[in-house]
Amino acid sequence: MEDFSLLKSFSISIHPPKPYAIKKVLWYPPQPDTIKCNIDGGAKKAPEHARCGHIFNDHCGADLGCFA
Numbered sequence: 001m002e003d004f005s006l007l008k009s010f011s012i013s014i015h016p017p018k019p020y021a022i023k024k025v026l027w028y029p030p031q032p033d034t035i036k037c038n039i040d041g042g043a044k045k046a047p048e049h050a051r052c053g054h055i056f057n058d059h060c061g062a063d064l065g066c067f068a
Contacts, residue, residue, distance in 0.1 A: 032059045 007014055030036035041052030053068040 029057065029059050029061050034059060035064060 004014055027038070036057050038055045038057070039052065041050065043050035051068070053066065055066040056064040058064055
């Protein structure tokens with residue numbers, strides 16, 4: 001019980017948030033001798049909270065590199 005009091009004193013929630021909806025995502029490899037770049041990103045309220053990520057794959061699905 002003491003642990004919960006400590007968490008509350010720092011305004012830390014002891015109840016995890018509900019998960020977002022889960023969506024099925026399909027990925028198709030590119031044509032032979034080409035590279036596919038998958039990109040995702042988002043922003044929340046102000047531009048300094050924007051994030052993005054990139055993943056590069058070949059036609060076999062092998063990871064060639066990524067950055068965020």
